[in-house]
Amino acid sequence: MAITDQQPLGSPFSAATTTEDIVAGHDLFGRTAVVTGGYSGLGLETTRALTAAGAQVIVPARRPDVARAALQEVKGSEVIPMDLADLDSVRSAAAHISDRLDRLDFLMGVAGVMATRERRVGPGWEGQLTANHFGHFTLACELYPLLAAAGGARVVVNSSAGHTLTGIRWHDPHFRTGYDKWLAYGQAKTANALFALHLDAVGKGDGVRAFALHPGKIITGLQREMTLQAQIDRGWVDEHGTVIGAGFKTPSQGAATGLWAATSPLLDGRGGLYLEDCDVARVSAPDTPMDDGGVRAYAIDPDEAARLWDMSLAATGATPLAR
Numbered sequence: 210m211a212i213t214d215q216q217p218l219g220s221p222f223s224a225a226t227t228t229e230d231i232v233a234g235h236d237l238f239g240r241t242a243v244v245t246g247g248y249s250g251l252g253l254e255t256t257r258a259l260t261a262a263g264a265q266v267i268v269p270a271r272r273p274d275v276a277r278a279a280l281q282e283v284k285g286s287e288v289i290p291m292d293l294a295d296l297d298s299v300r301s302a303a304a305h306i307s308d309r310l311d312r313l314d315f316l317m318g319v320a321g322v323m324a325t326r327e328r329r330v331g332p333g334w335e336g337q338l339t340a341n342h343f344g345h346f347t348l349a350c351e352l353y354p355l356l357a358a359a360g361g362a363r364v365v366v367n368s369s370a371g372h373t374l375t376g377i378r379w380h381d382p383h384f385r386t387g388y389d390k391w392l393a394y395g396q397a398k399t400a401n402a403l404f405a406l407h408l409d410a411v412g413k414g415d416g417v418r419a420f421a422l423h424p425g426k427i428i429t430g431l432q433r434e435m436t437l438q439a440q441i442d443r444g445w446v447d448e449h450g451t452v453i454g455a456g457f458k459t460p461s462q463g464a465a466t467g468l469w470a471a472t473s474p475l476l477d478g479r480g481g482l483y484l485e486d487c488d489v490a491r492v493s494a495p496d497t498p499m500d501d502g503g504v505r506a507y508a509i510d511p512d513e514a515a516r517l518w519d520m521s522l523a524a525t526g527a528t529p530l531a532r
Contacts, residue, residue: 215482215492215509218475222487224425227461228258231468231487238263241313242471243306243352245269245293245345246320247286248276251367251424254464255317259471260285264315269302269348293320293344294330296525303351313355315471318345318366318401319464327388334524335383337390341397343525346404350527357415364412364419365470366405368483368508372398372423373499376507377517399508400517402483407514409481411530418480420470423502425486426456427463456500483509 222230242259246252247268256266260283269291270276276288291302306313321341328336334343349356349364356362374395378384384393405421412419469487470476483490483504493503507513522529 214479215489215504217488217491220469220473220475220488222465222469224458224486225462226465226469226487227459228254228464228468229461231465231472232258232262235262235472237314237472240264240315241310242266242315242317243269243313243348244315244317244319245291245348247317248279248288250319250460251427251464251467252317252319253279254460255319255467256280256286257283258464258468259315267306267309269306291348293348294336294340296331296343296347299344299347300351303348306352307355310355312359312362313352314359314362316349316352316356316362316364317467317471318348318364319467320345321367321369321397322394323369323371324390324394326390327384333383333385335388335393337393337397338382338400341394342400342404343521345401346521347525347527349404349408350522350525350530353412353417353528353530356412356417359416361416362418363471363476364405364408364417365467366401366419366421367424367467368401368405368421369394369398370423370426370485370499370502371395372402372508373493373497373505375399376505377403377513379516382520399505402504402508403510403514403517404521405483406481406509406511407518410511410514411518413480418476420476420480420482420484421508422466422470422484423490423504424463424466425458426500427458427460481509 242264247256266286268288271292273288273290280286292298330339375392402421405419409419490504
């Protein structure tokens with residue numbers, strides 16, 4: 210992808226678009242999808258919309274009982290156990306999916322954690338980078354044969370405007386010299402964008418195209434590790450937890466960009482792009498405020514993406530893709 214490709218296409222949709230608007234007129238019967246986090250927040254809206262359009266959706270879940278309860282009325286969905294922070298669990302889930310399917314049309318990486326307290330997983334990895342990036346990276350690599358078999362699969366990864374907080378901290382990606390929960394989140398979201406960029410580069414020969422996106426500002430379970438007072442202090446909610454901040458979307462509006470990435474004919478033949486508000490985002494200057502939108506140049510840098518890919522392969526032991 211050339212950086213000149215990173216500019217709006219003139220999509221007919223907008224920040225106010227809902228999932229229902231996106232899937233209207235789409236017939237996804239016979240299509241298969243995997244939606245991480247597909248039982249709450251944006252993921253639940255994504256699962257509902259895909260199944261309503263006829264797709265069969267597998268939802269890997271860290272809390273499968275909770276997921277099954279949430280999806281009880283969503284016909285066409287199936288829950289399997291998976292913990293993104295446990296790569297053995299990810300591989301087990303991928304093996305189960307591979308036994309069940311012969312192709313995968315959509316891989317939607319919606320699950321994530323934000324600004325969590327310091328958590329070490331695996332061989333001492335930082336928890337947000339592991340859950341948000343390494344887990345999705347490993348899942349995509351293990352499911353790649355199914356994606357390639359679809360002959361036109363799309364992989365959609367939820368990044369965030371939080372990527373503007375920092376690029377990849379190559380000197381200390383696991384925060385061994387002092388933990389900062391917001392920088393850790395920002396790094397993980399930059400990693401999501403770079404992962405989609407390089408996956409698209411290596412996958413497009415097989416028809417596998419990948420996109421990253423900022424879903425917008427939405428109050429969901431993602432804020433579960435933030436206190437109510439912290440959210441009040443940021444001007445997001447009032448003392449009752451009611452959203453009062455400007456520019457916030459509903460969960461359906463927040464999930465719309467991911468569904469647009471998965472289904473829009475405007476994106477045929479394209480990939481490796483960072484999206485927002487159901488269109489391609491513009492490149493933002495280094496001093497642009499986070500809420501003004503856009504994507505930082507370092508989050509769509511092919512060299513940074515290739516470096517992260519190699520680091521992730523070495524760390525996770527995931528199955529390499531043919532280049």
